[in-house]
Amino acid sequence: MRGRRLRNFWIFSLLVLVSAAGWFALYSLACYRTEGNSQSPLKKTAPVQTPQYCREKTVGNILKVYSQDWIKQKGYITLLRSELNSKCNGVDKAIVTQTNTAMGSNITYDAEKRIVKVTPKLFDTFVKDSPFINKTFKTCSVVGNGGILANSSCGEEIDSAQFVIRCNLAPVGSGYRRDVGTKTNLVTSNPSILLYKFGSLMELRRPFVERLGTFGDSLVLFPTFSYGQNTAVSLRALYTVQDFGSPARPVFMNPEYMRSLARFWKTRGLKKRLSTGMMMASLALELCDEVHLYGFWPYPQHPRDCRSLNNHYYDDMKAKSVHAMPVEFDQLVQFHNQGVVRLHLEECTPRPKQSHLPFFLHWWCS
Ligand SMILES: *[C@@H]1O[C@H](CO)[C@@H](O)[C@H](O)[C@H]1NC(C)=O
Ligand SMILES: *[C@@H]1O[C@H](CO)[C@@H](O)[C@H](O)[C@H]1NC(C)=O
Ligand SMILES: *[C@@H]1O[C@H](CO)[C@@H](O)[C@H](O)[C@H]1NC(C)=O
Numbered sequence: 001m002r003g004r005r006l007r008n009f010w011i012f013s014l015l016v017l018v019s020a021a022g023w024f025a026l027y028s029l030a031c032y033r034t035e036g037n038s039q040s041p042l043k044k045t046a047p048v049q050t051p052q053y054c055r056e057k058t059v060g061n062i063l064k065v066y067s068q069d070w071i072k073q074k075g076y077i078t079l080l081r082s083e084l085n086s087k088c089n090g091v092d093k094a095i096v097t098q099t100n101t102a103m104g105s106n107i108t109y110d111a112e113k114r115i116v117k118v119t120p121k122l123f124d125t126f127v128k129d130s131p132f133i134n135k136t137f138k139t140c141s142v143v144g145n146g147g148i149l150a151n152s153s154c155g156e157e158i159d160s161a162q163f164v165i166r167c168n169l170a171p172v173g174s175g176y177r178r179d180v181g182t183k184t185n186l187v188t189s190n191p192s193i194l195l196y197k198f199g200s201l202m203e204l205r206r207p208f209v210e211r212l213g214t215f216g217d218s219l220v221l222f223p224t225f226s227y228g229q230n231t232a233v234s235l236r237a238l239y240t241v242q243d244f245g246s247p248a249r250p251v252f253m254n255p256e257y258m259r260s261l262a263r264f265w266k267t268r269g270l271k272k273r274l275s276t277g278m279m280m281a282s283l284a285l286e287l288c289d290e291v292h293l294y295g296f297w298p299y300p301q302h303p304r305d306c307r308s309l310n311n312h313y314y315d316d317m318k319a320k321s322v323h324a325m326p327v328e329f330d331q332l333v334q335f336h337n338q339g340v341v342r343l344h345l346e347e348c349t350p351r352p353k354q355s356h357l358p359f360f361l362h363w364w365c366s
Contacts, residue, residue: 062333063303066345072290073339080340081286088260090286091132096225096252098126110255110262111226111273125238127251131219132287137163140288143180144277144295145170147309147316148302154294154348155181161292165280166215169193171314173214179313180295184218188253188276191223191230194237201236208237209244217247224252253279270328278328281341291341296332298325303345 085091093100101107103123106115116122141161143149145168158164159181166172166180166187173182194201198208212220220241224234238250258274261282265274274282277296284291295313302309310316336343 070342071339076338076340084282084286087264088257090257090283092130093254093257094283095130096126096254097130098123098128101126107225108255109225110258114228125235137288139290140284141292141294142280142284145312146295146297147311147313148297149179149295149313152179152347155179157348158294159183163288165284167276169211184215186219186221187215188221191233194233200233201240205240208240209246212246212248215248217249220248220250222252225255275325275328292344293341294344296343297345298329
């Protein structure tokens with residue numbers, strides 16, 4: 001009798017164990033499938049069944065590097081910062097100031113053979129001191145304008161940085177707030193947008209002032225001394241800001257800084273003219289302990305699902321580019337890999353999980 005009871009007990013225990021294991025397996029599978037269906041970060045969803053483009057070697061390698069966990073490397077950051085600071089000194093030199101550019105001196109343009117003499121009238125348009133002196137920021141967001149930002153939900157994250165740099169007066173606010181945010185501390189303005197979008201500021205100037213208004217009291221950086229044709233229109237922009245009493249703070253990029261940056265990157269394989277994004281990333285590396293890059297992705301397909309991307313998050317205009325974006329991007333991926341900058345290619349907030357599981361499975365999965 002005792003032997004039989006013992007045997008029954010063991011059989012019963014075994015049954016309980018087996019069924020528990022079975023349920024565990026089932027529940028785990030259910031959880032796994034739920035997670036697989038949700039919008040998880042890039043690193044969790046390896047590209048499956050992708051078109052030819054995404055299987056290309058470069059993109060594949062980039063994703064492999066990118067999918068590893070990012071660990072900030074303070075040592076490398078300090079090293080690169082001190083190198084940039086000693087060779088380029090963006091803190092003092094990125095912007096033309098009354099301190100670094102004397103009245104009566106010559107300014108030598110960086111993109112063509114040309115000089116201009118600093119007359120008292122021109123000198124008056126320069127800011128007194130560099131706005132970056134004695135300033136370092138804990139975190140910076142540098143926002144490239146790549147189509148990858150569309151539907152990224154990265155706005156809040158971008159705005160959470162202490163210092164936010166944007167490029168080429170790209171639109172913020174209303175329709176774009178969720179994806180790119182609004183906070184701006186520095187925005188660049190290249191001449192083509194002044195020439196084509198704002199009629200060289202020879203006609204109505206209010207549209208330009210209204211666009212500037214969306215950036216508040218941000219610094220607005222013009223490449224005034226790159227090409228001869230940039231100078232007059234940059235000055236008109238500055239006078240427009242003054243005439244309309246706009247809170248924007250126009251400043252001029254220093255061609256000397258551009259030349260030293262070009263030399264700096266040339267030794268690292270970037271031979272073509274640097275893009276604005278690369279210049280701003282370089283400046284950020286000098287100013288910020290932690291540099292986060294958004295909207296930097298030079299390929300026409302999204303890295304996660306290969307859907308085709310617009311050229312910019314706000315339009316699909318192709319620029320006739322003199323830059324070598326993929327080469328620059330390679331460098332940034334290397335920096336990401338080394339923990340020097342943080343590239344963001346994934347969407348910022350995962351969409352809420354959509355599942356049809358009963359509540360107790362949600363509890364189990366979480
Ligand atoms: C500026 O350039 C002009 C024309 O090349 C030259 O004559 C002049 O000496 C230069 N001035 C200075 C301060 O270098
Ligand atoms: C920067 O800091 C130094 C040392 O604290 C100080 O002497 C200098 O006046 C400061 N410069 C500016 C522009 O605030
Ligand atoms: C963004 O998402 C919306 C809704 O899902 C979609 O209609 C739109 O085409 C997407 N835009 C881009 C640029 O991917």
